[in-house]
Amino acid sequence: MTSMIEIHNLKKSFGNLDVLRKVNFSVAPGEVVAVIGPSGSGKSTMLRSLIHLEEVTGGSIRIQGEALVEDGKYATPAKIKSITSRMGMVFQHFNLFPHLTVQDNLELAPKTVKKENAAEIRRRSEELLAKVGLADKANAYPANLSGGQKQRVAIARALMMKPEILLFDEPTSALDPELTGEVLRVIKQLAEENMTMIIVTHEMNFARDVADRVIFMDNGEIAEEGTPEQIFGNPQLERTKSFLSRVEIMG
């Protein structure tokens, strides 16, 4: 079976700062991968490269077998667009459109990009809002939502485009602790529905609970990866151990 995502020798530098140095991994269909690691280790950069928010300096990214970038050479703009359209992304700071109601936030992209029939779009936005528990907020503006509600809207908005892969960059880091649960529950439900996901997170308990595989990034490379049991229960490297003990003390 082809991998959903395959990255090979991925390199990225900002000026002379090497942020990613030879990152390799692949994600199978339906797999949930949690990415953990210290601040500045390149987690966001790696995730953002997958959906072309960053241009890498070298290496390859293949999405469902199709090359977004091959040996540092990018596909044509049309091809890039078609490949990245199979992915959705959820940001730490939600990035909802503040000038649109919740419903319009969900419907803007399908209406302008997919040009689907309006009734079908409406049916799906209602269904997804119900799914994230916000059916009653359809006409609210983002300014009037709590952080947890905003992030659930952002997830529903990403799902409107029917992505085959969802990328999360610290989806709960901007939330008050008591609001993280409602967001994590939605992500967990997506995992149960076999959505392929990569989740950068500082929530170790959540990673343990929901991930099929955990990747520990350090200093621009994948230092260690394995099942949650392996990484949390029996980490091999000293730096993995020290990172885990640091976050455990903090959290």
Add this chain to the structure above:
Amino acid sequence: MSLDYISSIMQPLLQGAETTIITFLIVILLSLPLGFLITLMAKSRVKPLAWIAHTYIYVMRGTPLMLQLLFFCFGLPLLPVIGQYLVIDRFVAACIGFVLNYAAYFAEIFRGGLLSIDKGQYEASQVLGLSRWQTMSKVIIPQMIRVALPAVANESITLVKDTALLYAVAVPELLHYAQTAVNRDFTIAPFVVAGVIYLLMTLVLTLFFKALEKRFKFE
């Protein structure tokens, strides 16, 4: 200051007010889009374009509006060689001056509005598959308008009052007719009436922009 006297000067004053309003509308309707165009130029990745836009803004904001009006009304025809083709109607010339001047101010306002928009808005639009143009028109510009609205309202009110500069280039407008009546009748009443008419115009504008700001509140 009898009512009879006031109604006798009303007709010319209102005629002047008409010129004021027409000038205002022409200038607003042309300078807002032109200003936005200049903002886009200033943000352009084509360096010469950006440089031209910045220089333009700098020159228009750095010299007196009165100088610019005199330049377009009386200066252009004096240019060597091409000057003879630049003898245009003073009202038109003045409008061009106003439009070019106000476009520079609006460009700065819009530029500030764009700067205030978080880059996350562009990123969210991109990952949802919106094109550059769709991102601008559906996501960025509506938010820019909200940010720019109070400053645009301010400039618009200033413009109402700046139309009185037409007086200096001898285009008869509200102030001109008031001044004429004052000179002729030796009474201050026409100035007072003109002042009230200006206040009414700015009041209407203020209410209009208040209503717009409400519509663009997004809450």
